[in-house]
Amino acid sequence: MAEYDYLLIGAGPAVAAASGAIRSKDSVGNIGILGAEPEAPYQRPPLSKGLWLGKDKEADLALRSAEDWAALNVDLLLGDPVIRLDPQQRLVETISGKMHTYQKALLAMGGRARQFDLPKELQERVFTLRSLEDYRRLHTRATAGGEVAVIGGGFLGAELAAALSQQANLQVFYAVSGAGPLASLLPDVLQEKINARYRAAGVRLETRKKLSRLRANDTRLILDFEEGHMASCDFLVYAIGMEANIGLAERAGLKLANGGVAVDAQLCSSDSHIWVAGDLATYPDPVWGTPIRLEHWDNAEVTGHAAGLAMVGAASAFAHQSLFYSDLYEFGFEAIGNCQNQMECRTALSPDGAQAVVYYCENHQVHGVLLWNVWGKVDSARQLIAARTDPGSDAWANALREW
Missing domain, CATH: 3.50.50.60 (FAD/NAD(P)-binding domain)
Known part of the structure; x- marks a missing residue:
C-alpha cells in the first residue's frame, strides 16, 4: 500500500x-x-479546435x-x-x-461526455469528444469523408461543427435546440451573425431541433427530432456537454x-x-x-x-474570476462572469459590425462581459464586474470598446 x-x-x-x-x-x-x-x-481545448485546423499537434x-x-x-x-x-x-x-x-x-x-441512449449496432457510428482517444477515433472517421451530423448548441458542438466544416470531403449537418450555436450566451445581433457564418461555410444549420430518436437503415443513420423533422447522415457526433x-x-x-x-x-x-x-x-x-x-x-x-x-496552508480566499473563450471561424471571444442572454444584455457594436462588447446586467449591476473580437481587455472586464458597475452610467458603454 x-x-x-x-x-x-x-x-x-x-x-x-x-x-x-x-x-x-x-x-x-x-x-x-x-x-x-x-x-x-x-x-x-485543441481537441475541438486547433488539432482539426493544423494550429496544434498531438505531440505538443x-x-x-x-x-x-x-x-x-x-x-x-x-x-x-x-x-x-x-x-x-x-x-x-x-x-x-x-x-x-x-x-x-x-x-x-x-x-x-453526455451519452445518447443507443442500441449496440449504432455505437460504432456515433461519437462523443472528451478525451484524446475520442479525438483520434473521430478524426479517423472524419478523414474518410461523408456527411456528419453534429448535435449540440453549446461550446463543444459549436466548435466541432465549425472545425469539421473546414475538413476536406466532409459535409456537416448541425442541429441545435435553441436559436443557434451558443444561443444561451449570444445576444440576437451576434446570434444572427454567427448563424449566417455557419451557413456561408456550407453547414446545414437547423435551429430549434431536439433529437428524440436515432435509428439506421442499411447505409445511413436516421435522425428523428421532436418537432417532426427527420434527417440522415453517415456518422454523428453527440456534443451535448x-x-x-x-x-x-x-x-x-x-x-x-x-x-x-x-x-x-x-x-x-x-x-x-x-x-x-x-x-x-x-x-x-x-x-x-x-x-x-x-x-x-x-x-x-x-x-x-x-x-x-x-x-500546504499557503492560500487566502479564492478570488479569481475565471474567463472562458472560443474561436469560431474568424470570430473569437473571451468572457468573464455570468453571461446568459436571458439577462438584460447591452451590446456595444463597432460601426463595421466586426467587434462587440456585451454587458450582462441584473439588478442594475454588470454581472458578466463578453468581448467579441476585442482583445487585451479581460482584466478591465474583471474590474468592471468587481466594482458592481451600474449599467446606467457611462462606464459600461465606454470602458472596454476599442472604437
Missing part, C-alpha cells in the same frame, strides 16, 4: 497546476497523481514534459481509475485493486451542490482533508458570494493552483 502526503485524483489541468503549487511550497512531501486516462495531463498537447514531471518528483499513476474513497481511513482504491493512503487529497476528476464525475465524492459522503462538490473559499470540501478543483468544485462566487461551478479550462487551472496552495 502506497502512502502519500498529497494524493491528487484526476489527470487534467487542475491536477497539473496543483502539483506545481504544492511543490513550490513543499519540496519534500511525496505527491501521487491517480489518473483514469493512460496519458499524463494534456491540453483539451502535454502540459509538462516527462523531464519536468521527473523534476517535480511526482508519482504518475495513470490508466487506473479510482473507484472508492474512504475519508475516515484516508484511503482510495483503484479499479486494479491497488490501495493508496493520503494525508491530504484533491478531487479533480473532471467530467464525462459533460456530466461532472461526482460519483466518487457522493459515495464518500461529501456534501454536494450545484452538480458538483461543495467547497469553501479555500476550496476545501466538507471533509477537512479533501480539496476539490476544476469542473467538480462548487465554490462561492468571488464577487457575488453565490455558489458557482464552472466547466472551463481557465477555471480548472486556477482552482487547481489555489487548491494546491491551500493544501
Whole structure:
C-alpha cells in the first residue's frame, strides 16, 4: 500500500497546476497523481479546435514534459481509475485493486461526455469528444469523408461543427435546440451573425431541433427530432456537454451542490482533508458570494493552483474570476462572469459590425462581459464586474470598446 502526503485524483489541468503549487511550497512531501486516462495531463481545448485546423499537434498537447514531471518528483499513476474513497481511513482504491493512503487529497476528476441512449449496432457510428482517444477515433472517421451530423448548441458542438466544416470531403449537418450555436450566451445581433457564418461555410444549420430518436437503415443513420423533422447522415457526433464525475465524492459522503462538490473559499470540501478543483468544485462566487461551478479550462487551472496552495496552508480566499473563450471561424471571444442572454444584455457594436462588447446586467449591476473580437481587455472586464458597475452610467458603454 502506497502512502502519500498529497494524493491528487484526476489527470487534467487542475491536477497539473496543483502539483506545481504544492511543490513550490513543499519540496519534500511525496505527491501521487491517480489518473483514469493512460496519458499524463494534456491540453483539451485543441481537441475541438486547433488539432482539426493544423494550429496544434498531438505531440505538443502535454502540459509538462516527462523531464519536468521527473523534476517535480511526482508519482504518475495513470490508466487506473479510482473507484472508492474512504475519508475516515484516508484511503482510495483503484479499479486494479491497488490501495493508496493520503494525508491530504484533491478531487479533480473532471467530467464525462453526455451519452445518447443507443442500441449496440449504432455505437460504432456515433461519437462523443472528451478525451484524446475520442479525438483520434473521430478524426479517423472524419478523414474518410461523408456527411456528419453534429448535435449540440453549446461550446463543444459549436466548435466541432465549425472545425469539421473546414475538413476536406466532409459535409456537416448541425442541429441545435435553441436559436443557434451558443444561443444561451449570444445576444440576437451576434446570434444572427454567427448563424449566417455557419451557413456561408456550407453547414446545414437547423435551429430549434431536439433529437428524440436515432435509428439506421442499411447505409445511413436516421435522425428523428421532436418537432417532426427527420434527417440522415453517415456518422454523428453527440456534443451535448459533460456530466461532472461526482460519483466518487457522493459515495464518500461529501456534501454536494450545484452538480458538483461543495467547497469553501479555500476550496476545501466538507471533509477537512479533501480539496476539490476544476469542473467538480462548487465554490462561492468571488464577487457575488453565490455558489458557482464552472466547466472551463481557465477555471480548472486556477482552482487547481489555489487548491494546491491551500493544501500546504499557503492560500487566502479564492478570488479569481475565471474567463472562458472560443474561436469560431474568424470570430473569437473571451468572457468573464455570468453571461446568459436571458439577462438584460447591452451590446456595444463597432460601426463595421466586426467587434462587440456585451454587458450582462441584473439588478442594475454588470454581472458578466463578453468581448467579441476585442482583445487585451479581460482584466478591465474583471474590474468592471468587481466594482458592481451600474449599467446606467457611462462606464459600461465606454470602458472596454476599442472604437
